Amino acid sequence: MKKWFKKSSAMMLVLTLLLGLTTVPAQADAAPLYTIEGENAQLSSELQVATQIYGQPKPGYSGTGFVWMQNSGTITFTVTVPATGMYAISTRFMQELSPDGRLQYLSINGVNKGSYMLPYTTTWSNYNFGFHKLNQGSNTIQVKAGWGFAYFDTFTVDYANLDPLIVQPTLIDSQATPETQILMNYLTEVYGKHIISGQQEIYGGGNNGNSELEFNWIYNLTGKYPAIRGFDFMNYNPLYGWEDGTTNRMIDWVNNRGGIATASWHINVPKNFTAYQLGQPVDWLNATYKPTDTNFNTANAVVPGTKEYQYLMLAIEDLAEQLLILQNNGVPVIFRPFHEAEGNGGLNGEGAWFWWAKAGAGVYKQLWDILYNKLTVTYGLHNLIWTYNSYVYNTSPAWYPGNSKVDIVGYDKYNTVYNRYDGLSGVPNEDAITSIFYQLVDSTNGTKMVAMTENDTIPSVQNLTEEKSGWLYFLPWYGEHLMSTAFNYPATLTTLYQSNYVITLDELPNLKVNVPSASITPTSVVFDKYTPNQSDKAITVNYYGNTLSGIKNGSVSLVAGTDYTVSGTTVTIKKSYLAARAVGTTSLTFDFSAGADRVLTVSIVDTTPTNNSSITPTSASFDKKTANQADIAVTMTLNGNTLSGIKNGSVSLVSGTDYTVSGTTVTIKKSYLAAQAVGTTNLTFDFSAGTDPVLAVSVVDTTVNLPGALTVSGTAGNAQATLTWTASTGATSYKVERATGSGAYTAIASNLTALTYTDTTAVNGTLYNYRVVASNAAGSTNSNSIALTPSVTTPTGSFKIQMYSGNTDASSNTIAPRVKIVNMGTTALDLSTVKLRYYYTIDANKTQAFWCDWSHVGSSNVTGTFVTMPTPKTGADTYFEIGFTSAAGTLAPSAAAEIQIRIARTDWSNYTQTGDYSFSPTGSSYVDWTKMTGYASGTLQWGVEP
Structure with a gap:
């Protein structure tokens, strides 16, 4: 007999399924827990306490003044809290520079908690950094300038006034089936009290057809199965649709195993929709759900009569066919169509990951309405709990289909590799992302449940409970997202599944209407x-x-x-x-x-008697060395059968060329065997009846050939050494080694096929002994050596460049060099003749833009040009060239001018800054920087070109 969820009684089960329960939310105290004047916090040297800006008073501040943060600096303060839990952090501020907002960073106890865009305001206003977990005792909170330029009056830390997470079990479909309503009653009862375990199954026949792989892995690790199983209807489609058993597995999971089913719909469209004819089969390789891989016009899909609309109707028909089977079998589904719509954000589909968001928020909501009406009205489907995937961008509310069309709000947590703020990599991120959870709760005023509908790392049970992060359920994606220790620690999973807070399959109640089955x-x-x-x-x-x-x-x-x-x-x-x-x-x-x-x-x-043929021998050896090559003779005992042919795997040998037959003797020709790779070649004798015997041929090669001699040359530059060598006769691969002392070498690059290699880890001024080793197929080697000393000469010209990176994230949508040019000459420097270059790799061929946030010579007098390098270099295939208009004037001897630049793609996708030539991953103040170059009238004055 299955238990009700943990620590609940049978009476509570009855009340839950029939009525649902309510509780009274706790009231927050009126007085804040802690407030500090900005001028009393610990301020870095770049910051100053002010009462006016450029001679203009800013009345209304409290205390003796306010903190004026410009382009850099940190504000740090310490707060003591009575218990570990969630607290609200806010500031009283003014930001009157940028209508688009100014980016700042928040860290707690040394861990970055993300970026926050302070909105534009010319009066003192309050800004909420959201809810964050603080530990009992002392906690250090720090605000760091991103784009800076804001004024901070006070900072407040208070108890978090959390939503009570009470949601009524009212489905948007008033005709919902009894099983669907019972499931909704159960979900609303456990919401906020427990989290339901879930797991996405692999689809499309992955895992070699083993859809149970992840579930058995969880059971073998924890002794428990997840309560919710994720499915996908993507293979039921008008293009290449095929039966992969998804619907039957859903029926089995719910009706036979007593679980809960959720499903998404990765519905594809033809890549070349223009040439596509409705009803025409299309191979899956020629189908896609990516908006950039198809000419499917999403805006037309909501217009009756268009080909796109007709295709959508075919897709919905295929989907409805499967959902109807589920409904007829009493299976309710937590249904998540058109998921992750907004993607990277934006109103017009600029951040879209899927075709259904390509035309923007307005068309997306029309698609949602069409799907809802077709399934519920046209096809009479009432076994669905409608789940919408949301985000927390400022544009997210525009995508929401509305409370009348949504039962659950979902969020897909992927922050192990991307979107993490703790500075770690290669390890799980067990953050409960509680601030995001309560932002989603607030987006519907607490009227909808919020679930983690996809995720990589499952949050730890400690974070979930301490932060009161009331996610309805979690659902890790399949494969490495669950089973790799880079995404989930096995010990954490075991603790999670065995805790009182997590509901597993064996702890679900009977959610079925009591109808006897045949x-x-x-x-x-x-x-x-x-x-x-x-x-x-x-x-x-x-x-x-x-x-x-x-x-x-x-x-x-x-x-x-x-x-x-x-x-x-x-x-x-x-x-x-x-x-x-x-x-x-x-x-x-x-x-x-x-x-x-x-x-x-x-x-x-099949017990039909057969007479098997046999061969003698069943194993043999063959030496590829020319002098030792010989045909292999095989004797057949036919037993009334005939030889149909011989195969090597699926490839048939050619009779008369690869082998000959004379009576009962088959001769495998040495010319065929000499062409086989070293190892075992299995030749299957295909007879007209009975079993097919196999001849296993062990192919060896006793030939030993040394690769030919090679000549090595090289050049040494700025922190790198480049080696080139001649081809070695008979060599199949090369490796480069570097001397470590005492005659020993260590490999720094292996399995090379090109005849060149650049060591980018070399240090200027250090002598390195390199050795290039050639290898052939038999494992023999030949080598040659060379000594190189990388060095760099910094040019001395009329000026120098100092720089630090304002954004040091390895992956970011913004490159933010902070640049200072210093006149080293004895005469005034005409800035209109000056060009400064910042080198980087563009990573993706997309349109870019730049902004000059501030400069001593005036932002409007700074120009910028993106240049693609004709010959890419290590760490650089593009440079951004900074120039100056004539209005920028001149720079006096020993004087300096700062330029604060931001570079971004117009779709705001991320750059990978790691390895960029001009990027500085550390430091927050200006230093001489030779990896930017500067020119006066076209002549190099400073820096080393890559």
């Missing part, structure tokens, strides 16, 4: 294809008020009256049908009008 006897039979032994198979059915709708073998229906007959409670499977099945297991599904379907397992055997 049964069959027996449930398994054996059928022999040998003609004298063939017989019909009679199956007795107990209907319990149901009717038999049909019998299916996979997705193929058996023909009543031909493949089977029905007489009262006896169903007879005809031997003529069974004799046509392949040897193995055939599963026949008895489809009943209500309740669970039943499966008859038929074990197909």
